[in-house]
Amino acid sequence: MSQPSALSATGLNRRSFMTGTASAAAAVPLLGSPVKAEAAHGSGAELRQPVVTSLRINKQSYELSIDPRTSLLDVLRDHAGLTGTKKGCDHGQCGACTVLVDGKRVLSCLSFAVMNGGKEVTTIEGLASSDGALHPMQQAFIDHDAFQCGYCTPGQIMSAIGCVNEGHAQSEGDIREYMSGNICRCAAYPNIVAAIMQARDETKGA
Amino acid sequence: MRPFVYEQPTEISTAAAMASRFTRRDDQPTRANAQFIAGGTNLADYMKLGVAQPDRLLDLNRLADPGLRQIRVTDDGIRFGALVRMGEAADHPDVKRRYPVIADSLKLAASGQIRNMASLAGNILQRTRCEYFRETSWACNKRVPGSGCAAMEGFNRQHAVLGASDACIATYHGDFAQALMALDAIVHAEGARGARNIPFAKLHRQPGDTPHIETDLAADEIITAIEVPAIPWARRSLYLKIRDRESYAFALASAAVALDLDGDGVREARIALGGLATVPWRAGKAEEVLQGKPLDEHSATIAADAAFADAVPRQHNAFKTELGKRTLVRALLETRDMKV
Structure with missing residues (x-):
């Protein structure tokens, strides 16, 4: 039991994990929600x-x-x-x-x-001002080509603004640590870091 | 997600009374009809997954008591209001200076966004991220008592090697709790039947035969504050966290260490381990080994061996025993070498 299996590094490959999911679900039919005291329940009308x-x-x-x-x-x-x-x-x-x-x-x-x-x-x-001028962080992302598909970009930009405001963008290492909650599937990370440093410097004292 | 009624009590006593009214006396807080929400980062996630199914949410963020949102530093120590957010505490200058282990444990937890949302009390009450607990189609004694444990023979790489039972091997993933454990923190709680103080070491319960009982709290009890005693030598303390990736991941192994040194000799050592056990884990045997001895790689290794003497590895997590020992040795030596 304590020896890792030779199957794969984890001892369980994707196929057997998936199979395991299906069979365990079939074998244990009693996993519904627990019965609760009816009296304590919010009434149907209240809940809707x-x-x-x-x-x-x-x-x-x-x-x-x-x-x-x-x-x-x-x-x-x-x-x-x-x-x-x-x-x-x-x-x-x-x-x-x-x-x-x-x-x-x-x-x-x-x-x-x-x-x-x-x-x-x-x-x-x-973020953009009423005359259409972009926020420095938006402009910095464009200047540094800090995206590919762009799906994570609004979240990256909002998080980056928060990160700078918090004072957690002092160094490249800081930015990487404090921006770690924003995942970029296209891995534009180096450009994102560069964009944040640019916007940080532009908004200092602003 | 199941429908729920949303309430915003403004007094602690009202919130406790509401919870008491809508729950049965023996309901576990995690299974009660009425449940409290603060940051929501854990509960909202588990409600989406169907793991948590409250039909009444009591939002604590409108509670008026200003002490709930304050960090107070006194001669007796430091008092964190329960609704203080993780990020605020991590960045607090007195916390960083007096208790680096607390600041580190918070900074290395979660992400910037989650630290802005999550309350300190909610953080210590966070529930396991065991994959079989999270996904409701699996057998899980913690989620559905008596249904079995799919993790035992499943993919248990991240599971606990300390404090597990035949019913549950789910890891407690929190970081802040390890610092509080090492520093002998006290939790203040208030319920419909009054207020009480709980030593932090008594807050979480090991799974045993009842893994669905996770803490000592009743369903109507609200944590109001976390108090850490004044420990001048806690300036020499740190939190070392080892993960699969460099940031925003749960610990595979972590160590909270505080040392009172006389030269290289240990007057007192405080050690808690994370990512390795079913609850926040004080390594008392390791502390005893070090007391009165010079701290070097040799004594640190003996202490680490003592800390894991009772470790029970499973198929995929056997590496954690060795990783845990090395994490502790490194944390001890790094704490010794801190300039304070």
């Missing part, structure tokens, strides 16, 4: 009640009547029509959904929208 919440998104007020299960990410994309914020993993592992809430970078996929009532949300759409 939408919640009215006020959000400030990119300096505009939104009054929303939403199912409390709705993530901030889904509110931004599906209710406010701001599709710049991207859904990657939807589980807090990739950083594509990063936005600023009250100036701090957070993951909108792991935040229930109702928990953000009265807060100021900034998305990628809220």
